[in-house]
Amino acid sequence: MSNSPKQRLILASSSPRRQELIQSLGLPYIIRVSDADETVEEKISPAELVEVLSVRKASTVLEMLEANEKEGIIIGxxxxxxxxxxxxxxxxxxQDSFRMLKALQGSTHQVYSGVACVDAATAKQVVSHRVTHVKMKSMSDAQILRYIATGExxxxxxxxxxxxIGATxxxxxxxxxxxxxxxxLSLLSDLLLSFEIQVL
Incomplete structure (x- = not known):
């Protein structure tokens, strides 16, 4: 399948990590940083939260695009x-970092990531999420403080x-x-199939 302009990806993120991951797919892409408001007033589940914010980020970029730019799939x-x-x-x-890391050390937590894909031309959208369980090592207060001191x-x-270095x-x-x-990326590649974009 040829990579036509309609197949380009538009990443709605300033995150260097997400930019590296998008690049690894081997598809043409551009970056459009979303300045979406990330506050959510109502009490919703983590799964709903990441999906709502993913759609909001992609939709914000859709509104930012000029008429002649509306080609491609926006990813939030x-x-x-x-x-x-x-x-x-x-x-x-x-202090907030210390509070979080102190709570997480020696126990298991969940990480939720939502992904939304929005067609810049038609506004068709698909959204989903994944959850991964992460077990942290037990850490002393000194170790937590040294990690915070790295700035990461x-x-x-x-x-x-x-x-x-958080991998350690x-x-x-x-x-x-x-x-x-x-x-x-596995979820993203599945969602892109809705727009007839095949990563492999």
Whole structure:
């Protein structure tokens, strides 16, 4: 199947990790950073939350596109960490990072990643999510503080990055690794089939 302009992907994210993952698919793509409001007032499940925000990010980019740019599939994605029914987003400061990492150490939590694909020309959309269980090592307060001092937890859901030095504090995972990184590629490739885009 040829990669026509209609098959290009439009990634609605400024995340370097998601950009690297999109690049790995080998399809033409561009980046359009979404400035979508990520606040959700109503109480919804983590699965619903990541799907709602993924659609919102992609839809925001759709509204930003000029008429002559409306070709391709916009991809929005959102990731949250959930521990004992509490959604852990990005930490507000180092104290918040410490609170999260202290709670997560020595136990298992869930990472939810939503993916939304929106056709820029027709606004047709599909959305789904994946969940992965992550077991953290037990850590001393000193180890947690040293990890925070690396700066890595600063803008990460749950205050860690499994693809960085944070890999050293993860004992095991059950599920899709890329769900934890922030863009489940297997799920994305399935959703793209709805638009007749085949990764393989």
């Amino acid at each position: 994605s959102d990731t949250v960490v959930v521990y004992q029914d509490e959604v852990l987003g990005k930490p507000v400061d180092e 937890p600063k803008d990460k859901a749950g205050s860690y990055a499994i693809q960085g 504090i993860v004992e095991s995972i059950e599920g899709d690794y890329f769900t934890v990184v922030g863009l489940p």
